[in-house]
Structures are given as structure tokens and as C-alpha cells.
Amino acid sequence: MTRYHCAVVIPTKNAMPGLKPVLQAVLAQEAPWPFEVIVIDSGSRDGTAEYVRGLSGVRLIEIPPESFGHGRTRNLGVEAADAQYVAFLTHDARPADPHWLANLVAAAEQDSGIAGVFGRHIAYDTASPFTRNDLDRHFEGFLAHPLVVHRDLDPQKYENDIGWRQFLHFYSDNNSLLRKSVWEKIPYPDVEFAEDQLWARAVIEAGYAKAYAPEAAVYHSHDYSPLEQLRRAFDESRNFKKYFGYELSPKLFPALATIAHFSVQAFRQKLDETRYGKVSLRQRLDRAGQRAGLVAGHFLGANHQHLPKPLAGRISLDNRLFKA
Template sequence: MMPLHKCAVIIPTKNAMPGLGDVLSQVLSQETPWPYEVIVIDSGSSDGTTEFVRALSVVRLIEIAPETFGHGRTRNQAIAAADAEFVALLTHDAEPCDQQWLANLVSAAEQDPEIAGVFGRHTAVPSASPFTKADLDRHFQSFGNGPHVVSKALDDKRYEQDPAWRQALHYYSDNNSLMRKSVWEKHPYPDVEFAEDQIWAREIIEAGFSKAYAPEAMVYHSHDYAPMEQLRRAFDESRNFKKYFGYRLSASPLSALAAVIKNVAEAFLNAPDETRYGPVTLDQKSLRARQRGALIVGHFLGAHHERLPETWAQWLSLDHRLFRS
């Protein structure tokens, strides 16, 4: 039987107010030649999120117990409920930049039936620091410079031998993505504590499917983390990239120290282009230096987490504590 909708948009939430209002306003105003549905799956909000969503008759609300949440598990539950050919995924703090966002994601997938997943571009929120704005532009420009549709078959030998190429092929972000539901039915998200989106992308790439980049499908999404939160997020990233992908993001204390010195110096000496990103203050440079130092220390600790006392590792990890809850 044909799906009722061309696409469903899924947004997991927990205490997502007040920003969720702007996100849903943009999602509900998408201009498409076909019907789509919007599903919010909430895991125990206490800030009025569920009451707000329940008042929107055009949005379907699924409520789950907080202790059942899992990054992949919860998304699987919402995807299973979607009556659609494609499923787009956002986070509650990723706001589509225009009314063509959803049509652009679907259009990218419809180029070829072998495209299993699509990811869109992120751009920084207007209040973000010039460093954050430049970082995001640089990150997504790297995908814009290469082929927008990729698969393992582009270069099998390179995929086996070049970790950087493998990382590019399995990059995928649930902050702004779309998948073909018929592929998901055979390859659902893994129930893991981190990087369920990139693990899924690696699985579909290795299964022979393609992945597409849709630069026109853009969302506002960025964070200027405090140094300690940056360190803890980097710890989780490094620990779990080693666990799930075999990547060691930091090799030795000396290389980590050298990277800290280099990045701190660059924060003060190599500011982003002020004509493009706005004036850069001394306070912003100082924060950038501390953020970059925290990132490198977090990557080092995560790469060597097995040497840490278990209580330290649990305190450092944000996602591990959430997964245990």
C-alpha cells in the first residue's frame, strides 16, 4: 500500500521551549507540492513542551517515559509510526532557514532510488561567535567541494585504506537529515549511546547504498559551548569514535600538548574574516582559545578513557549519563 504522505518530519524533544515554537512554525510553513506530516516524540518534558505541541492539531505527539529514551531507539519508534515514503529528522534547536528546506531534502533523495540518506547544511544562528560561524561554513564547504552523491563504489580501495575518506562518506547528522523509509525498514538506527546517525550512514554505505548532500536544505543550528561543556562533549566524541569506528582522535600527550599550543595561538592570531563574520573582540578570542584547548584535552582523555578511574569517566561523559538514565 502506498504511504499516505510523501514525507514525515520527526523532532525528538525534551524541555524544548521556547525555541521549539520557531522550529515548528518554520516546519509547518514548508512549501511542497505533496502532503507531509509532522511528528514530535517527547521523553518527559516538564516545561510546557507537550502542552504546546498538543495544542497544535496538525502535529502528532508521541509521549514516552524518560527512562526509555535512546538516541537511535527513540527515533526508530517515531520513524515506525510515520506513514511516509521519506522521513526527515531535526532536533528541537535546528530551525529550517526557509520554506523550501523540506522539498530540497526530498529532491536530493529522488535523484536516484539508491540514495538511502540525505544530509543538509547547518549555518550558525545570528548571535553565534564569528569563530563558530566560520567553523560551520568551513565544515560544510568541504562537502560542497566534492561530489554531492557518494557511495563506497566511487573508490572501493580508497574506502578501505583512507580513514578521512571513510569519515566523509559516513558523515550524517540528525540535526538536519532525511532517509528513505524502505531502507530504514531493513537498516534501522542502532541502539547506541552516541553517533547513531553516523553509524547508520556507515551501514547503508557498506550495504551498497548512496548518500547525498543537499546544501540548499539549510537549518540554523550552532552552539557556543562553555569550555567545560566543550571538554565533556569532546570526551564523548573521542571515546565513542574509538569504540564504534576505531578512530583515535588524539594519540599522545606530546601531540595533544602541541595541538593545544597551536590552537590557542591561532585563536589570537588568525581571527575569522571580519568583513564576512563581523568584528572579533578580545573576549571572543580568549573564549575561543579556552574552547579549543578544552576540545583537544577532551579528545585526548576520550581516546585514553580506559586508563581513567571509572568515576572520572562517568563524570566526564554527558551522553553516558543520559544513556544510563
């Protein structure tokens, strides 16, 4: 018999000061059942561990920095949780209201075959109009499909349509929840990237379902510089090719054409001013640079095997990927 109905697990490293409002929002959750909060810190030097240690109602687990792994550390959190369900947040994803956790659990409790649930992301008010628009459009797209999906919705499409498979295994541990009894059979893979989507693919292929909970929203967004976007896209492309077989912008001339297209689009795209405000020239320039970094990173990541390893390691945000 589990002690808690749900646990919330948050991996951290040097997460201050943004972690404070996240934990405040988590501890303020209103639910008709007991839940626990677990923070797993991997060697913070900015006072994160000390802050968490001083909170009542939060359990701190400390691990050496070298033992951190996106899948491995989340497995540690699920194993430590004395709960039927385990929700994940990142340290910069703040629940949007006091019902976030109850809404995640309610989505899972629709059917015992639902292995995992992911919730909506809302951009912070400080995000650029383009970032806010991108997030809104991305999550609004899920509303065009059933909120609970599984492979048997269309088995033939699952076998033949790569886009449909990508849709079915989209999953984000910035805001998610899993059923621990399923995790006991299918734990997270011990990988450095895309552990959430790899797990979602595994449970879908095992015959389980996945749910989207649009009412379980968190504030989470980033406005990356062109270089930050390039480096993140490099890791994304490299690992999507490795783990899923997807090639993102693998050819040079189509990639250059896409950069040109995105650059023009950045200056022509019209956004709803009542929703996002007036777009400045500076924001359009930033958008053009960011989109160029995205495509360039995808191209370099898809062709990383042709790059000198020291260069690939310098481009990667997580150069542990290139040490083996």
C-alpha cells in the first residue's frame, strides 16, 4: 500500500533563484489526496540544496554530479517515491495554478491503460511574442486529436507514417506524470537525451496509452540566443538521428534555403497584437537569428559524424555525448 497518491520529482542543479517560485507553486497545490515532493540535486553550488533542505514538506536527495543522467536520475526519483503516480517538473517549470497536479492525475485516472500524461506549457510573460506564439500553436495542435492516444488508433498509420509516430511519442518531462506500476515494467532508458520521448515510444509500443492534459499547465519558456539555439538544435538533431532515425535538415542546400525562408518569414510574419503585443524590429532580428541557429544546428547535428570530434564536443551543450 503506497503512502501517497502522487509524488512530484524535480531534478536540480544550480537552480536558484527560479526554483523558489516553482516549489512555492508545487507546495500550494490543492488535491483531495496526499502527495510528496522530492528534489534530486546533483552538486549545486549556488545554495539550491541548502534552500531545499530548509523547507518543510520537501524531501532532498543529493547525488554526485557525475552520476546524473536524465533517465537515470528520474528513475531514482520514481524508485524513491512512495506513490501510485509520479509527476516530473524541471526547476524552471512553474505550475500555472493550484490544480495543476490534480489535473494531471485526473487525466491518468480516465483509464488504467494510460501509462503517462503530459501537460501544456505556457510562455512566461517576459518571453518574446514569437516564443509565446510558437508554444500556443504547438499545444493547440494536440487539441485536433483525441486527448488519449495509443498505437491501435490507426495501426497502419503507425507503421507507415513517421509524423504520426512522432506525434504519438511526443512527451515532455518539463510537465509530465507516469503511472508507477507501468514504470516498474518499463523504466526510463539510461540516456543523456530524449529519455522522455524514448520512454513514451516504449510504452506506446507495449500497448499502453498516453494522455494530454491541457488544463495541467506550467509556465515554461526560453528565448535562446542564436548560438544557444544552434547548440541545442545540434544535440537534438544528433540524438534524434541516433535514437529515432530522424534526420533533421541533413542536406546543405535545402538547409540554406530553409534559413533564407525563415529569415524572410521573421520580418513578414504577423502575430495577433491583441494577444502578443506589437513586435519590434529587434525582436524580428532576434527571431531571424534564432531560426537560423535552429536550422544550422539541425544540419550540423545530422552530419556530426563528419565533424572532428573536438569540434563536435565544443558545439554540443552536453559534450559527454562525444567523449565515448
